[in-house]
Amino acid sequence: MQKVIDFQVPIYELAQKYPDFVDTMVDLGFTKIKIPGMLTSVGRIVNLNKGSRAMGIDKDKIKAAFEAKGYEVINFDN
Amino acid sequence: MTTNDESLQRQKKIVEILNMLHQGGDFDEAKKIFNDTFDSVDVSEITSAERQLIANGLNPQEIKNLCNVHAAVFKGSISNDSATPALQKPGHPVATMKLENLIISSLIDDELLPVLKKWQQDGKNESYLTRMRKALADLATIDKHYTRKENTLFPLMDKYGITAPPQVMWGVDDKIRGLIKHANQLVKQDPLPDKYEIETAIEAACKEVTEMIFKEEAIMIPMLDEVATSLDWQMVREDEENMEYTLIPKPIMWKPTTAEIEADKNKDSSEIAKELNKMAQNLAANQNLTAEETVPYKKDPALAAGAQDLAQAQLILPDLSQAAVSFTSGGKLSPIEIEAILRALPLELTFVDKNDNVKWFTGNPNPIFPRTKSVLGRSVFNCHPPKALPQVKKIFADFHAGKETVVTRWFNLHDEKFIYIQYMAIKDSQGNYLGCLESVQDIKPLRELDGEMRRPNQK
Numbered sequence: 001m002q003k004v005i006d007f008q009v010p011i012y013e014l015a016q017k018y019p020d021f022v023d024t025m026v027d028l029g030f031t032k033i034k035i036p037g038m039l040t041s042v043g044r045i046v047n048l049n050k051g052s053r054a055m056g057i058d059k060d061k062i063k064a065a066f067e068a069k070g071y072e073v074i075n076f077d078n
Numbered sequence: 079m080t081t082n083d084e085s086l087q088r089q090k091k092i093v094e095i096l097n098m099l100h101q102g103g104d105f106d107e108a109k110k111i112f113n114d115t116f117d118s119v120d121v122s123e124i125t126s127a128e129r130q131l132i133a134n135g136l137n138p139q140e141i142k143n144l145c146n147v148h149a150a151v152f153k154g155s156i157s158n159d160s161a162t163p164a165l166q167k168p169g170h171p172v173a174t175m176k177l178e179n180l181i182i183s184s185l186i187d188d189e190l191l192p193v194l195k196k197w198q199q200d201g202k203n204e205s206y207l208t209r210m211r212k213a214l215a216d217l218a219t220i221d222k223h224y225t226r227k228e229n230t231l232f233p234l235m236d237k238y239g240i241t242a243p244p245q246v247m248w249g250v251d252d253k254i255r256g257l258i259k260h261a262n263q264l265v266k267q268d269p270l271p272d273k274y275e276i277e278t279a280i281e282a283a284c285k286e287v288t289e290m291i292f293k294e295e296a297i298m299i300p301m302l303d304e305v306a307t308s309l310d311w312q313m314v315r316e317d318e319e320n321m322e323y324t325l326i327p328k329p330i331m332w333k334p335t336t337a338e339i340e341a342d343k344n345k346d347s348s349e350i351a352k353e354l355n356k357m358a359q360n361l362a363a364n365q366n367l368t369a370e371e372t373v374p375y376k377k378d379p380a381l382a383a384g385a386q387d388l389a390q391a392q393l394i395l396p397d398l399s400q401a402a403v404s405f406t407s408g409g410k411l412s413p414i415e416i417e418a419i420l421r422a423l424p425l426e427l428t429f430v431d432k433n434d435n436v437k438w439f440t441g442n443p444n445p446i447f448p449r450t451k452s453v454l455g456r457s458v459f460n461c462h463p464p465k466a467l468p469q470v471k472k473i474f475a476d477f478h479a480g481k482e483t484v485v486t487r488w489f490n491l492h493d494e495k496f497i498y499i500q501y502m503a504i505k506d507s508q509g510n511y512l513g514c515l516e517s518v519q520d521i522k523p524l525r526e527l528d529g530e531m532r533r534p535n536q537k
Contacts, residue, residue: 032246035242035246036242037240037241037242037243038243041235041239041240041243041301042243042301045297050297053292054289054293054296
């Protein structure tokens with residue numbers, strides 16, 4: 001089944017769905033995702049569109065990283 | 079054309095509406111009365127009404143507080159079809175945060191950054207530099223906005239088990255304070271530093287402030303909206319009474335309506351709220367917390383047991399004025415005397431219980447460090463910015479272990495006060511640890527004492 005990264009879905013849900021999601025995020029610079037309690041609180045409210053802005057990480061970089069791992073990226077606000 | 083009598087009636091009605099709002103009445107109700115009574119209203123009618131209120135004893139300063147309400151009620155800027163959500167009502171803590179953010183954004187985008195650009199192109203023009211200095215001084219007052227966030231909103235998140243995000247955000251708040259301070263210092267230096275250095279510092283501060291506004295409004299507030307109740311927000315608003323605001327006049331005293339409070343009871347807990355509460359319970363059950371993790375609220379088991387006993391027997395206390403605490407020194411004080419004496423001390427006291435939760439504070443008006451009702455019951459570790467955490471943890475660890483009994487700190491605060499802080503381990507007569515007492519004092523007046531004064535007017 002095709003793996004999909006929807007930029008509008010809360011990060012917490014993506015982490016639940018894809019086992020390699022968190023590590024990919026950490027590599028991209030989303031260091032806070034590993035702090036206990038962050039994913040289950042902020043992660044339920046924040047999606048990749050909001051999160052990239054909040055952490056100052058280039059959305060194109062995020063898209064490229066997930067596509068390189070075989071994901072389809074959708075709802076990427078431009 | 080309205081007769082004098084009609085004008086008087088209209089004016090009376092406007093005064094009535096304004097008065098109602100001033101007393102903390104419901105915004106939607108005021109809007110309804112207005113809509114039922116008037117088709118349109120003249121600005122001059124409002125001005126007359128205001129004058130009437132002042133004549134009846136309303137402090138002219140208070141009129142400023144009603145200004146944003148006037149705009150909403152009388153100019154119909156809020157839609158008339160549905161009830162205004164509580165979070166948008168003037169005086170609601172969230173509406174206030176957003177209003178401040180609006181002003182701060184404007185300060186940055188409409189004044190500071192454009193003037194910075196002009197100054198870079200025309201450095202000889204002193205007026206640009208003056209404006210930059212003023213704008214940066216104004217920007218520095220964002221400290222009040224952050225302080226309110228840290229002392230009223232973070233404890234609210236803490237209450238619902240959202241402990242990590244406040245810690246992270248507090249660190250960034252402090253970073254921003256540092257950036258703004260740095261920019262302020264640079265523009266006041268003599269000789270003035272390199273233009274590029276000033277530009278970099280100002281732009282860095284502005285960018286971080288703007289990003290923080292985004293995080294507050296896109297993440298923090300929606301997250302709070304999932305879990306906080308109307309009564310929570312009421313407590314936050316009441317806590318604001320002792321605090322200050324950034325670049326806006328003091329908002330009106332918003333209170334939730336009975337309908338809003340009722341609605342909370344029937345509200346189906348959202349999935350997120352349920353999950354967060356479950357998480358909080360799990361954290362509380364887990365006793366083995368590493369130094370890196372934040373600490374959840376632990377209920378005092380002794381208190382829980384007591385609650386069951388009271389269900390069977392009624393404790394009847396005499397009239398409050400008769401009740402007294404008997405001290406080992408032999409003296410007795412009534413509760414009213416105890417509170418008055420504690421308030422009169424030239425010290426601000428805070429007591430953290432043996433479970434490291436904030437239990438009590440004096441409640442001085444205009445304290446040196448803010449104390450809000452929201453922090454009562456919260457873990458002391460969650461009431462400090464991340465930078466201070468290692469030191470705070472060490473102090474409490476040493477007190478619990480009996481290694482230390484007093485820790486003292488002193489420092490200059492803004493050149494206005496000289497702060498002397500003591501942390502004291504409090505024990506009962508058997509030496510059991512009861513908690514930690516923090517005493518905060520401004521000793522600047524003491525340090526300035528000269529000579530002697532045994533009698534008044536002595537040289």
